[in-house]
Amino acid sequence: MGLDFSVLGGFWGLLLQGTLWTVAITVLAGVLSYIGGVLFAVVALYAPAVIRWPFRLFEALFMGTPLLLQLFLIYFGLIQIGIDLPAFVAGVIGLGLHFAVYNSELIQAAILAVDKGQTEAARTIGLSRWQALRHVVIPQAVRAVIPPIGNNMIALLKDSALVSVIGVAELTLSAQQAISRTFRPFEFYLAAAVLYYIVNLGMEAVQRRIERRIAASR
């Protein structure tokens, strides 16, 4: 069976729709992972030991296991405790949590890197410990960490293909739907790869722009 790329013709709509869903999942999970990363970082650094240690264990478990396994846990685990989420929501939560743990590592390092004098100055002018953290330290840490988080977001785009396995209709699943009708895996997976690559190039361009702007504002 040779290759015949004309079979793609009738399915561009489906593939483009899948691409849009992939972008939507990446953006939603990306925002979730950023907010989650800040929260996790604060918990990992400042929560009382009773919360901090179990949390560190959760972090180790999430950083040391494959995303696919975590997606199965979240999708089937939530069903088991009676929460039947649509696959799309479970996928966004799974991706978001996974990358929140990675972002948290970056944000923790950034928080610790903010000069101690900043906290001392804030405390001197009468801010509480929490206020100093909230208004002085975190805003600086969150900015410092944007470039490495950009790399995580590009990784997130590629890992979003995994949510096809729990049935989220994004680009990979769209390609599979087309394949089940045409029996042409090579053509459609290649087309999907090209579409992912284009979105990836777009994200890299956006990342470079943001990094330039940050560099200029310093």
Next chain:
Amino acid sequence: MDFELIRTVFPFFLKAAWVTVLLSVLTAILGLICGSLGAAARLSRSRVLRFLGAAYVSVFRGTPALIQLFLLYFGGPQIGIQLDAFQAGVIGLGVNAGAYMTETIRGAIIAVDRGQTEAARTIGMSRWQAMRHVILPQAMRLMIRPLGVNINALIKATALVAPISVVELTYTAQRYIGSTYRPFEMFLLAGILYLIIILSVGRVVGWLDRKARIA
């Protein structure tokens, strides 16, 4: 927590963990080979080779590993490549890991001071001799830890062969989640085995790194 159930399924998880280890080792070996070739191409004097090296890195890092794997396994037969799921897993994941390793190896080589090459060339070494006797021994030390990070990622990426039905840890966990309705226990079991594998590899990498620093 149902310990009786965990005891019953544990042998199956152990067997699956062994498949994950085997997959990881073979993938890492292929990744290192592809990474070395990729780095050599990217640092070559030939413009064509440099372009091919850069294209390899860009394409394989710019698209999902899952898609690359599906393209090879399901699409391969259309262009005359017949592989079983395990072989496709090793080749697909190995070539993918090689793209990341290319950048790690190249980074370590260009981190060695340029003056070293110039000095070696001045005392009459050829370009290749300078690379072989002066640059690589130093670059080797620099690349151990970052390659360890690549291998850590690669071990987790072996889970991607679960959708093409290779019976490794994630596939086994998924199967038992489906048949026992005990997602947390199965996740914990597979998770601990993954952690053991990853921490052991971390130990080996740390040991190699210390040895290289003493030498």
